[in-house]
Amino acid sequence: MTRKVVLYTLAIGFALYLVVPFYWIVNMSFMHEADAASVPPHFLPDNPTPENYLSFANPSAKEALVGSNAVADTPYAVLNSLVVAFSTAVVNLVLGTFAAYSFSRIRFRGSQVLLIVYLLTRMVPGIAIIIPFYLVMRTLDLLDTYGALILSYTTFALPITIWILKDYFRTVPRELEDAARVDRCGWFRMMWTVFLPISAPGLVAAAIFSFMTAWNEFMFALFMTSTISSQTIPVIAANFATDVETQVTLMAAAGVLAVVPPLVLVLICQRLIVQGMAAGSVKG
Amino acid sequence: MTPETSFSRRRVLQLGALTASLPALSSVLAACGGGGDSSGAVKFSGWDYESALVQANVDRFVQLNPGVPVEYTPITSSQYVQKTVAEFTGGGGPDALYVYDDSLAGWVAAEYLQPLDGLPGVDEVYAGIYPSNAEAMTVDGKRYGLPYYTDTQCLIYNEAILAKAGISAPPKTLDELEQQSQRIKDAGILEFPIGLTAQLQDTWQAWVWGLVYASGGDMFDEAGNPVMDGTDPTAREVLAWLQRAATVSRVIDPAVLQLLPVPLDDAMKAERYAFTIGARYALRDYNDPARSQTAGNLKIAYIPSLDGSATGTVSTTRMYALSKDTEVQDKAFQLLTYLGGFTDGQPYTAKYWFQKKGLGFPFKALEQDPEVQAGIATFADPEIYSGLADAARPRTVVKQPWYSEYENEQQKTVQQILNNQTSPDDAVRSLSAAVASLKQKYS
Amino acid sequence: MTLTAADTEQPPAAAASRPRRGLSDTARAYLLNAPAMIVIGLLVAYPIGYSFWLSLHRYNLKLPALERFVWFQNYLSLVSDPVFLSSLRVTVAFVVVVLGMTVILGTALALVLNETFLGRGVLRSLVLLPWAMPGVVNGLMWRTIFDAKTGALNGLLLQLGLIDSYQAWLTSPTGAFLITAFAQVWNTLPFTVIILLAGLSTIPSEQYDAAKVDRAGVVQRFTQVTLPWLLHPLLIVLILETMNAFRAFDTIYVLTGGGPGDATNVIAVLNVRTVLTYTDFGLGSAYSWVITIVTLVISIGYISTLYQRGRIEV
Incomplete structure (x- = not known):
């Protein structure tokens, strides 16, 4: 019985811890500006209004008050973030699958060093590489395009993707591959029809990880982009922090918009994420 | 574990030293790729204070000067200096840009900017502005800016x-x-x-x-x-x-x-x-x-x-400056003159900013402008307003x-x-x- | 993702049963790695190498005339650089506090989620919420919560009668430090919980049954059954979160900008400022490499202490 009490107390405590901060900005996003600054605060909007969200669709109404284009840019920034994060996830899975397969199935010289080198590239802070990276992107004529961001984030996420996938691939029974081979399947065909479908949880976990890496990143997004044709939501959110005549309710609404798409995604894939990560822990 | 990893670290360091020889290669690549902006537009960037008004003013300039297309890019204020440094270092800087008096000397030393001495109209501008602004835009005796605003x-x-x-x-x-x-x-x-x-x-x-x-x-x-x-x-x-x-x-x-x-x-x-x-x-x-x-x-x-x-x-001075490596120098300077100099004898843009947002004007003559005087009276005591301008030091x-x-x-x-x-x-x-x-x- | 013994000790019979098609296994493996190696090599290897090269130079953009190769002088100068040393102290404290809170909260949350109770599915979903929040937005969110004038925390505490008047939480050094650490933990907790939960989900239920038969108490069951299975995922959490905490920038930058004073001036913030505001690329690169090497050494440290027994594998 005490066990139950402890369990439920902890569960409720954690639920509050996780939700209350986010609830606060959701709450504010439905307020009028005057209510948001009231003392004591309203923990529920007195007369809720969708006005802040509507102003993203119709920014001209707010333009008189808002100095920068952040409001008009927000919906496009969410769209850019989606495109970039989704593409990053796909590119990562393709590149990661090949590499991870080699680590999970083939014994080869230098595999250990290679794995560490992959990981090492993640230990160098972004600021160290941002300027030469900018130069590379400029040389490739990719500045201010999705390409620059997708490539950046691919390199960020790829090492961890490979680690996640190699662990999951190792749990796939070898017999399945052998069976496919007996059927004279080519390697690509075998991967596509047998191996990858079985590895779905690992692939989903890796994809979500890459997606989040891309969705959340700020500094490279700031430096590799210059216009709304590629700026992502963290860049625009930062504008709200410093430049816009602070309408906190508007900022809160932009913050909520920045959270909802990935949140929906992880909620859908919730079960597969844990399952996909679990593979690594089954080890000898 | 330990021996293997330290080995691998050494490997990486060697690799690092090896790849360090790549800058030469990549600058060659950059030189090939960066054969100038084919559109010939003046790339103009500034921090994003009232970017809509800037765009409107730039549009007016382009209308008056159809031969000078301008690509205006506002950059978030809090990161303006950092981003501009990154762009110049990466070789992708703008042709014309805003500069803070705080950054000017450093950017001159880093060879981002070129002096404007001898270019048409510059002497007239410097003769018409407050000495504190002229001083703020001068480094080692050379003039690098045309004024945006002062306050x-x-x-x-x-x-x-x-x-x-x-x-x-x-x-x-x-x-x-x-x-x-x-x-x-x-x-x-x-x-x-x-x-x-x-x-x-x-x-x-x-x-x-x-x-x-x-x-x-x-x-x-x-x-x-x-x-x-x-x-x-x-x-x-x-x-x-x-x-x-x-x-x-x-x-x-x-x-x-x-x-x-x-x-x-x-x-x-x-x-x-x-x-x-x-x-x-x-x-x-x-x-x-x-x-x-x-x-x-x-x-x-x-x-x-x-x-x-x-x-x-x-006092502080915000200015427009010309990039050292611009390939469209004449056009960029035309834009600069429109923004920070005289148009038909009038400091058009400086007055525009004062009237739109009350930004302090660097041109002494505007003190006598009846429209400006009326403008000041709407928000501040004119005597103290100009008294401050006289008392200010950069x-x-x-x-x-x-x-x-x-x-x-x-x-x-x-x-x-x-x-x-x-x-x-x-x-x-x-x-x-x-x-x-x-x-x-x-x- | 995990570090397993099998990485070097390749799967039994793996290569042996594979029919060879003219390529050796090693060649085939590198062929499979080629796309990833090319992308990483082309895009990151050069910048990483270049930054190391820069760290061996005296190189401030404002002083191009003074640029020269100085070997490890930038690194040696750090020993007596008060700005760096104070930042290092703050960073170490930050990493320790963040890691401590992350591991404790993460383990507790994962253990709770591993039990069966009403609403477990809901909590499992909620735990992913902070993951979806970009660091910049996270910083903004906590700013509005801890705001001295209109913040939710002030309002709540006042209504509960715990404070007499609104407090400016972010203005005392300790307050600002703890709040940034707290905000960072909230943001990174989900990934930790996922990894730990994944680890817990692989514990065979027979082991718990066996423990029950032995009449082991809750604590005993945790130390004898759960903890050994959690060591592996905990190790990964420690490595990844150490990396994250050393590089934490977005949230802190938005929340405090590194202040008040030096209270939250962690090395990542100092590093960005040194490179982009002070344009000292030589010293800035040296900072970056210190972060890299410290992270690497700590990762190795974790692995070797946690895996003393038996062979150590990566």
């Missing part, structure tokens, strides 16, 4: 709040400022009558300089040597006053440590503070009935000084290569004064020591 720091007070506390005239000395604030506090009108912006920023904390300059002092001599710890006691006394007002009489809001400029503006417009120190142009916004609950009540005054005798303040220390590091140290020190983590004596001593070590680092 000076001033005391801004809410007349209505002062009247409620029975105060009829703004403070002349810092002690009066503290006493008046105390009266407002005691009357229960505001708990903390003084608001400032003291969160760490990558731009300058203008009001600190304003306070010191108002009392006739400086942190540095002309040669860039620190005097705050030696011959000039002003900075120490100003810091001592700040500490007293923040921690003893508690009239400065402790929350200023997390206050940024825009939220401060909001607070002033919402009557949450009676006093602040800010730029003159802020008053235009504060006294705009469409944007401020307390329009008409916010007044301009000289910054209070230690003994009430001195009048002084600090910071000379911004020409030192270590200035940005110093500014950061000074901001941190001011924070520590405000939250009582250091004493004024220690503060000036550590600032002076910081300068000494910076000088050594840069020698």
Whole structure:
């Protein structure tokens, strides 16, 4: 019985811890500006209004008050973030699958060093590489395009993707591959029809990880982009922090918009994420 | 594990050294790829203050000069300096750009900009602007900018709040400022009558300089040597006053440590503070009935000084400059002239900014312009407004290569004064020591 | 993702049963790695190498005339650089506090989620919420919550009668430090919980049954059954979160900008400022490499202490 009490107390405590901060900005996003600054605060909007969200669709109404284009840019920034994060996830899975397969199935010289080198590239802070990276992107004529961001984030996420996938691939029974081979399947065909479908949880976990890496990143997004044709939501959110005549309710609404798409995604894939990560822990 | 990994680390280091030879290769690649912007447009970038108005003005320029297409890119203010540095370092800088007086000397040294001496119309511009602006845009005797706007720091007070506390005239000395604030506090009108912006920023904390300059002092001599710890006691006394007002009489809001400029503006417009120190142009916004609950009540005054005798303040100059490596120099300079010079004998854009947003004008002649005079009268006392312009001095220390590091140290020190983590004596001593070590680092 | 013994000790019979098609296994493996190696090599290897090369130079953009190769002088100068040393102290404290809170909260949350109770599915979903929040937005969110004038925390505490008047939480050095650490933990907790939960989900239920038969108490069951299985995922959490905490920038930058004073001036913030505001690329690169090497050494440290027994594998 005490066990139950402890369990439920902890569960409720954690639920509050996780939700209350986010609830606060959701709450504010439905307020009028005057209510948001009231003392004591309203923990529920007195007369809720969708006005802040509507102003993203119709920014001209707010333009008189808002100095920068952040409001008009927000919906496009969410769209850019989606495109970039989704593409990053796909590119990562393709590149990661090949590499991870080699680590999970083939014994080869230098595999250990290679794995560490992959990981090492993640230990160098972004600021160290941002300027030469900018130069590379400029040389490739990719500045201010999705390409620059997708490539950046691919390199960020790829090492961890490979680690996640190699662990999951190792749990796939070898017999399945052998069976496919007996059927004279080519390697690509075998991967596509047998191996990858079985590895779905690992692939989903890796994809979500890459997606989040891309969705959340700020500094490279700031430096590799210059216009709304590629700026992502963290860049625009930062504008709200410093430049816009602070309408906190508007900022809160932009913050909520920045959270909802990935949140929906992880909620859908919730079960597969844990399952996909679990593979690594089954080890000898 | 350990041996393998350290081995692999060595490997990586070797690899690093190897790839270091690549810059040559990539600069060759860059040279091939970067054969100039095929569109021939002038790439123009600036921080994103009122970017819609900038775009409108640029559009007007393009209409007047159909042969000069302009690609305007606003960059978020808080990251403008950093992003511009990254762009120039990566070889992708703009052709024409905004420059802070704070950054000018460093950017000249880094060879981002080219001098404008000898280009048509530059002499006329420099003859028509205030000497402090001309000085701010000159490095080693060469002129690098055409002015965007200039402004000076001033005391801004809410007349209505002062009247409620029975105060009829703004403070002349810092002690009066503290006493008046105390009266407002005691009357229960505001708990903390003084608001400032003291969160760490990558731009300058203008009001600190304003306070010191108002009392006739400086942190540095002309040669860039620190005097705050030696011959000039002003900075120490100003810091001592700040500490007293923040921690003893508690009239400065402790929350200023997390206050940024825009939220401060909001607070002033919402009557949450009676006093602040800010730029003159802020008053235009504060006294705009469409944007401020307390329009008409916010007044301009000289910054209070230690003994009430001195009048002084600090000025800042924002300018337009020309990139060193621009491939469209003539067109870019045409744009620059439109923005920072004369169009048909008139400083069109400077006046545009004054009329639209109240930004201080660098051209002396505009003082006599009836439209401008009428404009000033709508938000500030014209006599004090121009008196401040006459009394203002630019910071000379911004020409030192270590200035940005110093500014950061000074901001941190001011924070520590405000939250009582250091004493004024220690503060000036550590600032002076910081300068000494910076000088050594840069020698 | 995990570090397993099998990485070097390749799967039994793996290569042996594979029919060879003219390529050796090693060649085939590198062929499979080629796309990833090319992308990483082309895009990151050069910048990483270049930054190391820069760290061996005196190189401030404002002083192009003074640029020269100085070997390890930038690194040696750090020993007596008060700015760096104070930042290092703050960073170490930050990493320790963040890691401590992350591991404790993460383990507790994962253990709770591993039990069966009403609403477990809901909590499992909620735990992912902070993951979806970009660091910049996270910083903004906590700013509004801890705001001195209108913040939710002030309002709540006042209504509960715990404080008499609104407090400026972010203005004391300790307050600002703890709040940034707290905000960072909230943001990174989900990934930790996922990894730990994944680890817990692989514990065979027979082991718990066996423990029950032995009448082991809750604590005993945790130390004897759960903890050994959690060591592996905990190791990964420690490595990844150490990396994250050393590089934490977005949230802190938005929340405090590194202040007040030096209170939250962690090395990542100092590093960005040194490179982009002070344009000191030489010193800035040296900072970056210090972060890299410290992270690497700590990762190795974790692995070797946690895996003393038996052979150590990566």
